[in-house]
Amino acid sequence: MAPVDFAGEARNGTWAVMPRFLPIGKEAKGAAGFLLAALPALGALLTALAISGDLIGRMARNHPLASFGAFGCAAVAVFLGAVAAYGLEEGSHEERGILATGILVLGGALVFGVYAGVETWGDRAQPSITVTPKSGSLVAVSVHGIGLRSTDHIVVEVEQLLRTSGAPGHESWEPGQPLYGASLGPNSSGEIDQTVNLPLPAGDFDDVGARAWVGDEPRPCYTHGNTTGCVRVHVPRPQERPQLSVVWETFVRAPRLLVRLKARNLPQRPALSMTLRVFGIASGQPRRNLAEWSLAPNAGGEFDRSLAVVVGRAYSDVCVVASISTRDPECPAPVEDGTVWTQLAVPAAQ
Numbered sequence: 001m002a003p004v005d006f007a008g009e010a011r012n013g014t015w016a017v018m019p020r021f022l023p024i025g026k027e028a029k030g031a032a033g034f035l036l037a038a039l040p041a042l043g044a045l046l047t048a049l050a051i052s053g054d055l056i057g058r059m060a061r062n063h064p065l066a067s068f069g070a071f072g073c074a075a076v077a078v079f080l081g082a083v084a085a086y087g088l089e090e091g092s093h094e095e096r097g098i099l100a101t102g103i104l105v106l107g108g109a110l111v112f113g114v115y116a117g118v119e120t121w122g123d124r125a126q127p128s129i130t131v132t133p134k135s136g137s138l139v140a141v142s143v144h145g146i147g148l149r150s151t152d153h154i155v156v157e158v159e160q161l162l163r164t165s166g167a168p169g170h171e172s173w174e175p176g177q178p179l180y181g182a183s184l185g186p187n188s189s190g191e192i193d194q195t196v197n198l199p200l201p202a203g204d205f206d207d208v209g210a211r212a213w214v215g216d217e218p219r220p221c222y223t224h225g226n227t228t229g230c231v232r233v234h235v236p237r238p239q240e241r242p243q244l245s246v247v248w249e250t251f252v253r254a255p256r257l258l259v260r261l262k263a264r265n266l267p268q269r270p271a272l273s274m275t276l277r278v279f280g281i282a283s284g285q286p287r288r289n290l291a292e293w294s295l296a297p298n299a300g301g302e303f304d305r306s307l308a309v310v311v312g313r314a315y316s317d318v319c320v321v322a323s324i325s326t327r328d329p330e331c332p333a334p335v336e337d338g339t340v341w342t343q344l345a346v347p348a349a350q
Contacts, residue, residue: 070109084102129156131233137200138200145193146192148214153214159175160208207234210230242338244342255312257320258307260305261303280314319343321333
């Protein structure tokens with residue numbers, strides 16, 4: 001039989017024989033066993049608080065110090081319990097000191113856990129908002145919020161943004177015309193998830209800003225930096241030059257000119273008008289103004305007009321000009337933005 005190493009101690013005049021190394025595992029009872037179960041105890045506490053899954057992730061993100069304190073203290077308590085159970089003599093003064101320290105550390109873990117859990121319950125997530133350009137001048141505004149109280153409301157604002165002067169790379173914007181506003185309340189689960197399709201008014205602005213917040217109105221966030229619940233989107237809507245289409249109607253007794261005039265995305269502030277002129281041209285005679293209109297766009301900033309002009313046989317040519325840049329356009333007109341013209345011969349008699 002292999003020799004066994006024993007150590008002896010005199011007690012009451014007799015020698016008690018005990019092994020040199022302390023027993024491991026079986027005798028881990030009482031307070032030491034309680035400390036060894038510190039992490040499961042903390043998990044049971046969080047389960048009792050109904051904090052699990054993504055809520056624990058929120059607790060760690062939103063309250064990192066308290067969460068670190070809870071799990072860190074629990075880990076230290078497990079370590080102290082292991083030291084008391086496996087490294088110290090049962091009933092010794094050192095074991096009692098380690099166990100008392102471990103119980104205090106475990107209590108701190110539970111306090112930190114309760115604090116982080118309750119604070120996580122009370123967290124109010126900032127709302128999120130997105131603006132998605134759709135076809136034409138339509139954008140979709142989506143608002144999402146969770147963890148809202150029954151008395152909370154998410155305030156939403158969508159507005160035109162005007163670019164202010166600034167160095168390249170340091171542009172800034174200032175709010176312009178309000179486009180949409182709402183105050184949204186949560187459902188029974190404390191959530192808001194709503195999308196609205198918003199038609200953009202006519203104009204030459206290309207930037208739209210949207211904000212969503214709970215509580216006091218935040219500072220504008222479209223310049224330098226950003227805040228939660230704030231978005232700026234560029235919606236390219238170039239102003240369209242007038243589109244002029246002219247055709248002859250010859251089945252009538254006197255030639256008649258059919259004029260079609262179209263344009264889109266014209267600004268309303270300042271409002272622009274369209275000047276349309278038709279000139280008759282005869283050889284050796286001054287040109288004559290046969291018709292003239294000053295037209296306004298519709299509420300959508302668009303022109304789409306069809307007009308007819310009786311010309312007759314007294315002229316060899318006609319010249320048609322349309323302009324939004326001048327009220328007295330010439331025909332033929334110089335090349336410039338906002339002015340178009342066409343000249344064509346009067347059809348011969350059949």
